[in-house]
Amino acid sequence: MINDIFQNKILCNKCEKVMKPVLISKNGFNLRAVRCDKCNETIIHPADKKEYENFAELKQKEFNVKMRMVGNSYAVSIPREIVDFMQEQEKIMNHMVRLSFEEAGRISLMFNTPECENPENSRIIKAREVRFIKNNKPVFHSREFSDSANPKNNIKKIFKSKGDEE
DSSP, X not given: OOXXXXXXXXBOXXXXXXXXXXXXXXXXXXEEEEEOTTTOOEEEOHHHHHHHHHHHHHHHOOOOOXXXXXXXXXXXXXXXXXHHHHTOHHHHTTSOOEEEEEETTEEEEEOSOHXXXXXXXXXXXXXXXXXXXXXXXXXEEEEEEEETTOGGGOEEEEEESSSOOO
16 A cells, blocks of 8 residues: 555644645646645645656657548548556546647647536637748738636737737
């Protein structure tokens, strides 16, 4: 039987009060943590922190995958590294996934996640930057940011390109 350190009372390093267990949601991950009510000091569970770091590292990678015709549909291979990370290889094979056409040139796949089962709880954050060029010279520069959970933070800026883009 493996003992988990978070099953014990943990005292805050700063004020020596007992810390309370909390869940921190970060990029779709629920991280177990303890937080001090007095000074707000937070400690994330080491196993959850390591798993999140692995996700962040994998998220930085880009994969070139093949798209093949299968019957009347196209199939895209998912790199083993991603499937292994999900640790649900047997569960996702032959199961339905949600596919959406977000914009020109972008398709997203959502596997069996709580957000996928309950779309009203999902959150989509997008950032996009576009430069318009005419006769090999920049004409306009557009920056967009959108957050489905906080629409008031949505930003769309268009600059005339004369070097004064900031």
